[in-house]
Amino acid sequence: MANILVVAEHDNATLKPATLNAVTAAGTIGGDIHVLVAGKGAQAAAEAASKVAGVAKVLLADDSAYEHQLPEDVAPLVVATAKGGYGHVLAGATSVGKNLAPRVAALLDVAAISDITGVVSADTFERPIYAGNAIATVQSKDAVKVVTVRTTAFETAAATGGSASVEPVSGAGAAGLSRFVSAELTKSERPELTAARVVVSGGRGMQSGENFPLLEALADKLGAAVGASRAAVDAGFVPNDYQVGQTGKIVAPELYIAVGISGAIQHLAGMKDSKVIVAINKDEEAPIFQVADYGLVADLFKAVPELEQAL
Amino acid sequence: MRILVPVKRVVDYNVKIRVKADGSGVETANVKMSMNPFDEIAVEEAVRLKEAGKASEIVAVSVGPAQAQETLRTALAMGADRAILVQTDAETQPLAVAKVLKALVEKEGPQLVILGKQAIDDDCNQTGQMLAALLGWGQGTFASKVVPGEGSVAVTREIDGGLETVDLTLPAIVTADLRLNEPRYASLPNIMKAKKKPLETVTPDSLGVDVAPRLTTLTVVEPARRKAGVKVADVATLVDKLKTEARVI
Ligand SMILES: Cc1cc2nc3c(=O)[nH]c(=O)nc-3n(C[C@H](O)[C@H](O)[C@H](O)COP(=O)(O)OP(=O)(O)OC[C@H]3O[C@@H](n4cnc5c(N)ncnc54)[C@H](O)[C@@H]3O)c2cc1C
């Protein structure tokens, strides 16, 4: 059985959790799991990868060209590595994985399989289409399967317990097509949206960004992350990376609390696999109530502070 | 510079889709079709670049059935100068579309190709990245800002943790995210004018591209439905249910 290459997502120092979900997906396919870490000064990330349960080998490409993991530079490295005998290349379906995987696939002249939610067999996968309103089972006969993994559909692999070797590898370095200029990362003390156990999201019903502290207070009581609908983001209430939905982030926490969100299909696509859904909306006909386990028809400006107090 | 904008004809985003009973796919007969929303944003961005004097000509392209002409007419009404339909009744998968687009890029010589980040039917989010790979160009995906400069373009991208800006050597690929702009509605006079703009039809064969799908869809089914929930009378009941019934707090 051919080996599986998982492309690690990391910030050179630490491994991002999406890598752990991809390792779990790889484990359900079968074959040795190797993790490729491309970065600059990324020894720590490589060591973290070597401890992940189920990982047989870590390949570390340490080069200043890979510092920001630009796809123009990293894709040729992944392709050259994959050609060394891998049947699958996996990455998390995150903004990094989605940017990279199709570039790798096209260079290998194979299809890419986006956002899988299930592994049927080594060449057959389930993936949502039409904003999750249908699930397609697709089969690839290509020599290499290039796949991104929906993180909410696979458990995270244990971060400890493994003892893989770390081997240095090298690639062609900078392709000279792109240059990293800057990053503006949203700072937050709260858990990361896609990894949080509880998510509290606000929609247009919040009326303005000034009202979001209401939700933040509730989130802090619950140790929750704060999310939003597209309408709330478009209106500038909160930063873009708060958006939950078909074209934003996919979340599946234990508890999702939707506040002043109507429940458009594009929003539901991003949260309807949450374990328990609570909706607070003053319109009893709002479609969000069709997916909510517990619906509270109320004015959010009264209900949210009350809920916060009651916890 | 010339800008190429690929636009896909998809089931309108307001339609509640139906999975066919035989599990072969999603019902598309007699369903409202529209331009993929992200492609409207891509067209709008190209038109704004032209209005700002940064682009000279906008060519809209669609790969699909004869009816995709309507989608191209919409792009022309929004401000594209001419259109190319690459006509095929085959299912158009991203790798095949990228190969068709590469052939057209080689013919048309654009400096910038602006695609949507994702088609809302297949939800693939692949074509732009694949085209960039095939051409050996840089890619500014999930763009919320595009600023062309001398020989390069600065693209601000929506990433999971916030925003990232990259500078790409031209020619380059951009894929549009939701907040790049708000697309205009085509005015009636522009819709009339669009009818006279050139729309050329070619075939994948004439471009020397094999569009046969690589992925076989075995089945399409409806997702598992959630169990119907309950309405609670007040906050106290809600807290109680979350504690004792759902046990999530
Ligand atoms: C291509 C495309 C992609 C999209 N992707 C996404 C996506 O990823 N994520 C996403 O969220 N959307 C997405 N959308 C947008 C989506 O279609 C909806 O427009 C959006 O989700 C609506 O946001 P909302 O529920 O906050 O606003 P609205 O639909 O306006 O709902 C506001 C709700 O607040 C309630 N409300 C108002 N005041 C109060 C109050 N005082 N107390 C209690 N309740 C109150 C109202 O009853 C209403 O139900 C996308 C759309 C398109 C076309």
Ligand SMILES: Nc1ncnc2c1ncn2[C@@H]1O[C@H](COP(=O)(O)O)[C@@H](O)[C@H]1O
């Ligand atoms: N058949 C097609 N014709 C024209 N453009 C397409 C087609 N399929 C995909 N695209 C372009 O590629 C983008 C991403 O599509 P996808 O990779 O399928 O999610 C779309 O927003 C379009 O700009």
